[in-house]
């Protein structure tokens with residue numbers, strides 16, 4: 185069996201809950217009368233989406249898109265493809281993309297370009313964690329939870345080789361000596 189990495193908590197479940205609530209307030213102000221479509225990028229943002237929408241008490245719809253980039257390693261290949269398509273037409277919809285983490289920006293930039301081609305009425309981005317030190321392409325984040333250091337994060341939906349998504353806190357993997 186693989187040796188398990190050492191994990192340290194970066195953001196506790198209480199800090200995450202407060203941040204999700206703050207984001208929901210911002211989103212509510214802008215979208216309460218817009219009947220938006222929230223598009224969650226799988227798999228990492230499912231937990232964030234689930235917590236976020238419980239704070240949104242206005243009509244909305246949810247859809248999911250699956251993108252693949254990382255494979256099993258820690259670094260992006262830079263090649264991104266759609267592995268699970270949207271169910272909903274997004275033409276003329278007010279679309280808000282829900283993303284777990286922006287690292288190099290390649291995945292999010294690809295996703296926004298892909299969605300923009302389908303001619304939504306508007307397209308904005310809500311991101312739980314942003315790692316700006318690693319950016320390769322610019323990405324405009326409209327609603328941001330946390331800015332994070334250049335560490336590999338797991339928990340609260342984020343995985344390491346498909347593991348640790350179920351951790352309620354956001355943790356980082358300590359570098360091995």
Ligand code: 5GP
Pocket residue numbers: 228253254260284285286287288289290291292335336337338342343344
């Ligand atoms: P980007 O294309 O911005 O480099 O990376 C976006 C995707 O890479 C994220 O959706 C996520 O799947 C993965 N990723 C980037 N940084 C991390 C990280 O620190 N932890 C985990 N678990 N995934 C990451």
